[in-house]
Amino acid sequence: MPRRNNILANIDWLTVGLYALMLFLGWFNIYAALYSDEHQSIFDISQQYGKQLMWIGAAAVIALVIMLLEVNFYVFFSYIIYGVLIFLLMLVPIIGKEINGARSWFEIGPILFQPAEFTKSATALALARYMSTHGFKLQNTRSLLTIAAIILGPVVLILLQNDTGSALVYFSFVLVLYREGLSGVVLFFGTLVAILFILALVLANFTLALILVGAALLMFLVFNPKLKQFFNVTIIYALSIGFFILLSYVISTKFELAHFILAGAVAGSFVVLYNSIRNKIPNYTKIAIVFIGSILFTISVDYGFENFLEPHHQVRINELLGIESNPHGAGYHVNQSKIAIGSGGFWGKGYLEGTQTKFDFVPEQSTDFIFCTVGEEWGFVGTLTIILLFMFLFMRLIWLAERQRSTFSRIYGYSVAVILFFHFMVNIGMTIGMMPVIGIPLPFFSYGGHPCGRLRYCCLYLFVSMPVV
Template sequence: MAKRNNVWANVDWVSITLFLILMLIGWINIYSAVYNEEHRNILDMGQRYGKQAIWIVAAIVIAASVIMTDSRFFVTFAYPIYAFTILLLISVLFFGADVKGARAWFQIGSFTLQPSEFTKLATSLALAKYISNYNFRIQNFRSLVSIGFIILVPVLLIFLQNDTGSALVFGVFLLVLYREGLNGIVLFFSLLTAIVFVLTLVLRPFATIIILGAASFIAHYLIRQRFKETGTGILIAAGTYGLFYLLNLILGNPMKPMHILLITVFISFIVFYISIFRKRLRNLYLILGIFAGSVLFTMSVDYVFTAIMEPHQQARIEELLGIRSDPLGVGYNVNQSKIAIGSGGFFGKGFLDGTQTKFDFVPEQSTDFIFCTVGEEWGFLGSMFVIGLFLALLIRLVNLAERQRSTFSRVYGYSVACILFFHLAINIGMTIGLAPVIGIPLPFFSYGGSSLWSFTLLLFIFLRLDASRFEQLSF
């Protein structure tokens, strides 16, 4: 008995409070999003808000059960749990129900289960277990390959389910590895590659190269702190472009703007290279190199995309990135979502007074686009409050992870924080038009049992580990 009391005393009540508040706000917003005049009772089991109430109660039961489980269970069974979910991922490919083109769900009667939701948790456990190994060295090639294996197997299986959104979540483990000593360059280039890739396909290469150029000049200024030098560089680039633009005009437009831009990039590159070489400013080579590499990457992505890929493959990628995601016209979902959030104003329209979400203008308003209801009914204030709560939880989790004595708990803690962060960033980013439309839920907010329970499990396993941080866990 004394031990149990000890667990409840050591558990982090700040995180639990934040978790409960977020879940409650989510529930209220689901109520408002699908509010039905004829079913005013928030506990009406025929409506989504009634069902969500059950999921919430179940989530609390799950949370309590996890807290009361021996923390060593998760360490001991990290690999078996991982193996079990991999098995589930494989079997869902054969026995799963086909929902909206993705074979990601088990259907047992009216109950559905999405194994990929639990895979994040299992992968986090396996990763934590592997990294906490005494033999683990992140610089070690074999270790890196093993980590890659642990992460990529579920990613591959989820890709096969046609659930690309969930698969992309696993990219966030890079952040965890960074904390465990992965070279920052890897993180930087991964991020850069992802950004350039998305920009190239969403904004086309021309705009991407201009953005890259602007970013390089900003980086240059930040490093050198000399306005004159950066200004000269911008003038050289702009002047070259203007010169060739005029020349092109005089010659009767033989070149496309893209050609002029590439000529400009090429000439500027040579000019800057010579000046860097003369002044022996070694750290500027990096900027120039990254810029040149990015331009080449942009061009090759564009080339592969437009010249090599078949139209249906292009469509698939465009759909993935939300460039062409719906039958009602390009960007319909995002546009309606922005209208809903934008119409909320500073103070919002008030509880149940939102029109855009309630009247179905926003699709998926209780699941992926639940944040629209927050934005519309609670305005800028409410939106910032929710984002603030999430950030508070994330920062709390990072701090909790840092106070762990065992590597296992720390790695797992970072995994939890980063997974939650990825969901938050992509989900909200998508509703305000900053991220591609990838159908992933907002943790603790979006309607649905699977996602709520998996996030609850994910979070509370860490809180359980944290509660016994003074015990000797690693063996």
């Protein structure tokens, strides 16, 4: 790609202007969330809002350096940058600093550095580099395994740091793969897994077992409406499940009746799978495989939930799903958040007039719950305006990505869009009780100089400013 002769002429000023607008709107809201009579100046660097301006300035300097470098620089060093960040992620659990239960930071003098934040951009670079190589084919098994390794490598290392929120962001790259030709079947199975996970937590085991068996029989009928074959499948399941139910009454065990029903369904599915392969009934083969996987997954949910998630994550998910309710305990953050947003009404209480945030009813009001300040002081009109600004930015980034001449730049541009979208969706979902509280900041608005977000805006500016503008 030839060097850009006129950098200023090639910048998409609309996107940069929108970005700057949202950064300063975020700065004003941090000031509103933390305002006090003792520190009235918004430039007071002893306060978070004063420090935020410093981070915005630092981000601008980084953006300028990024724009002065050729895109070929990033193409060439993509794997090196990714490798360095992976190495830092491996070091964090050993020599890192623990904050809020997560050992995911390096302390360098007055600065706290979180490799997981920068690894997002490094992963996007590595993914763009690999998928833009000559002869790359997404449908190739080797290619899919390599892509999975690039994405899941950081995820595993970040999970070891006890930072589930940051790890989840990396799954947004699936949307980039979908744009590049990944089958919609992957998205279907991802949605299916999420639904099964929720059902396994919310429903009683017996009810879940009946729903799964009923859903399987319905799919067998829909995808192959030959009554004789459907009748045979039904008989197989009935006999298999009936045998395991009788077995549950014969032997003394700690397992519930639902577990025996599911075991019978799995056994019946293997019989159906064998017969469908033998008789060459492809639809039945696929359904049987999906059904076996679904049952095994739902059985493993309870074990995984209890053993792999931290207690506070378990409580937050239970609160979200309505399994538990403790507005003065684990649900306090979300409860106060919804009160603050709801109290803003249609027009809001006015700038610097938010009482819920002024009197610290909302925890983490300048970071994870900054959207509460927007809702309380700007009301429905203000929150809708902010959401529309975000949506316009996402569409603009996608439009810019589609206009790129190189595959590398297009893939990186989409990566930028989906990462920011994931942050936006989860953070606002957290504040209104539609997502579990997992410590995801709101781009451009959450304070970036707090120990839980130091240098975050520099990283986000790097996302937006590189090849897509």
